[in-house]
Amino acid sequence: MNGIAYKFGNDINTDLIISGRYKFSITDPNQLAAHVFEDIDPEFHKNVGKDKFFVIAGTNFGCGSSREQAPLALKYAGCRAILAKSFARIFYRNAFNLGLPLIECNTDKIKKEDTLEVDIEKGIVAGPQKQYILHIKPFTRFQKDLVEVGGIVNYYKKYGELKIEP
Numbered sequence: 001m002n003g004i005a006y007k008f009g010n011d012i013n014t015d016l017i018i019s020g021r022y023k024f025s026i027t028d029p030n031q032l033a034a035h036v037f038e039d040i041d042p043e044f045h046k047n048v049g050k051d052k053f054f055v056i057a058g059t060n061f062g063c064g065s066s067r068e069q070a071p072l073a074l075k076y077a078g079c080r081a082i083l084a085k086s087f088a089r090i091f092y093r094n095a096f097n098l099g100l101p102l103i104e105c106n107t108d109k110i111k112k113e114d115t116l117e118v119d120i121e122k123g124i125v126a127g128p129q130k131q132y133i134l135h136i137k138p139f140t141r142f143q144k145d146l147v148e149v150g151g152i153v154n155y156y157k158k159y160g161e162l163k164i165e166p
Contacts, residue, residue, distance in 0.1 A: 001054075001080045001119075002052070002115065002118075003051070003054045003081075003115075004051060004053045004054070004116075005054050005111070005112060005115075005116050006048065006054070006112065006113070007056040007110060007111070007112045008037075008040070008055065008056065008058075008061075009057065009058050010057070011060045012062070013062070013063045013065075014062060014064040014066075014067045014070040014091065016039055017070040017071075017073065018067070018073040019038065019039055020067070029075070032069055032076065033076035033077035033078075036073050036074055048077065048078060051078060052080045054080055054083055054116055055074065055079055055081075055083070055084075056110045057082065057083070057084040058084065058107065059086045060086055060087070060088055061082060061086070061091065062090075062092065066090040070091065071091065071094050071100050074095075074100060075098055075099070080101075081101040081103050082095070082102050082103065083104075083105055083110070083116075083136075084102070085105070085106060085107060087102050087104070096146050096147070096151075096152075098151045099146055099147050099149065099151035099154070101139075101143075103125070104136060105125060105134045105135065105136040106134060107134075109134065110127065110134075115128050116128075120136075120144065123136050123138050124136065
């Protein structure tokens with residue numbers, strides 16, 4: 001996967017990803033996507049446009065409520081993956097259930113708007129012109145399958161049951 005890095009800090013909660021004021025008023029994920037990070041950067045959606053991008057963060061990304069709209073809005077906004085040092089557990093599960101890959105790695109070297117290449121199979125993230133290579137926490141086979149098919153619903157449709165293997 002290739003994309004542009006948009007960097008945030010530590011403890012980015014689900015209300016900062018997508019405000020709770022949209023929890024019941026917007027159900028279309030494409031409309032939710034237009035409001036991603038608007039309380040941090042009101043122009044975020046316009047700045048990323050239709051480009052595929054990566055969200056880069058520090059620790060505890062996705063803390064707060066268990067709102068599934070947060071990873072859903074990111075996915076529909078064009079986020080290819082989220083790279084962070086750590087994730088809140090409920091957000092982690094929700095994202096993979098939707099087929100949005102979460103990549104655990106040291107994000108210190110990544111700069112805002114770096115062009116990144118992420119290779120989940122090789123377990124690496126390469127910075128611009130391969131100025132740096134980051135090693136990522138490996139995915140389980142089940143996580144790879146969820147991402148490949150687009151989430152847990154599609155996984156179940158394809159396989160008819162959950163085959164959770166390491």
